[in-house]
Every structure is written in C-alpha cells, then in structure tokens.
Amino acid sequence: MTVEKHRRVMASPTYRQAFDLLAVAADGSLAAYCIVWYDEANRFGVFEPVGTHQAFRRLGLAKAVLHHGQRRLQETSATHAHVLAAGDNAASKALYLAAGFAVTDRVYEWRKCINV
Numbered sequence: 382m383t384v385e386k387h388r389r390v391m392a393s394p395t396y397r398q399a400f401d402l403l404a405v406a407a408d409g410s411l412a413a414y415c416i417v418w419y420d421e422a423n424r425f426g427v428f429e430p431v432g433t434h435q436a437f438r439r440l441g442l443a444k445a446v447l448h449h450g451q452r453r454l455q456e457t458s459a460t461h462a463h464v465l466a467a468g469d470n471a472a473s474k475a476l477y478l479a480a481g482f483a484v485t486d487r488v489y490e491w492r493k494c495i496n497v
Contacts, residue, residue: 390416400426402450404442410434413442417450417462425461426454431473438472447480 390396400417413433417426428450433443447464454462464482466473 395419400450400453402446402453404437404446406437412437412440413446415443415446415450417453419454419457419459421457424457424459425463426450426459428462428464431464431476443476444480447476451481 391398391401395418396416397419400419402415402417403411404413406412411434415428415431417428419426428447431443431447451462462482464477465488466477468474468487
C-alpha cells in the first residue's frame with residue numbers, strides 16, 4: 382500500500398475510516414494493516430487489502446488486526462466476514478486459516494493474449 386493508493390481508497394464512497402485498521406510498531410512505523418469494507422445491506426465485511434511489513438512478519442500482528450476487524454464487524458451486526466486471497470500464497474493461506482477463516486470458494490482468472 383502506498384500513500385497514493387490509500388488516498389484513492391479513501392475517496393471511495395464506501396470507505397469508512399473506522400474500518401481502516403493499523404498495527405503500529407513502538408517506533409511509530411506501520412507494522413500491519415487491513416481495510417474492512419462493510420456491506421450494511423447484506424451484513425457482511427470484506428478484508429482487503431491485508432498486509433504486514435516484512436520486518437514485522439510472523440509476530441501475529443496481521444492476525445491481531447484481522448481479529449480486531451472481526452470484532453468491529455460484530456459491533457455493526459455483521460453476520461459474515463470474507464477475505465479474498467491469491468490461492469498460491471502459502472503465508473496468506475496460513476494467516477487466514479489461523480484467523481478463523483475457511484476456504485469456501487475458488488476464483489479462477491482466465492486470460493488470452495490476442496496480440497500474438
């Protein structure tokens with residue numbers, strides 16, 4: 382996540398600052414983060430993006446941010462939470478399983494080069 386990308390995210394009509402979650406290191410640097418997108422009509426949240434600075438990986442910070450996001454969703458009467466992840470990323474798969482998520486679906490991307 383870059384400053385410019387985050388500014389674009391904040392301009393989204395569905396962005397809520399209260400669901401922009403950060404874990405900050407003792408020196409004030411960003412250690413882990415996630416944004417939760419809440420669908421009020423359908424009462425579910427989506428975690429996207431989720432990330433941890435490489436200097437702070439394997440400390441449980443992303444899991445803590447996800448759990449905090451789940452608690453925030455419960456406060457809003459959400460009934461479900463979703464996270465979308467690349468299926469070939471073993472670290473993210475382990476994180477989401479550890480945070481209580483279960484694989485429920487797989488999405489395939491199809492592509493064709495037409496300028497060959």
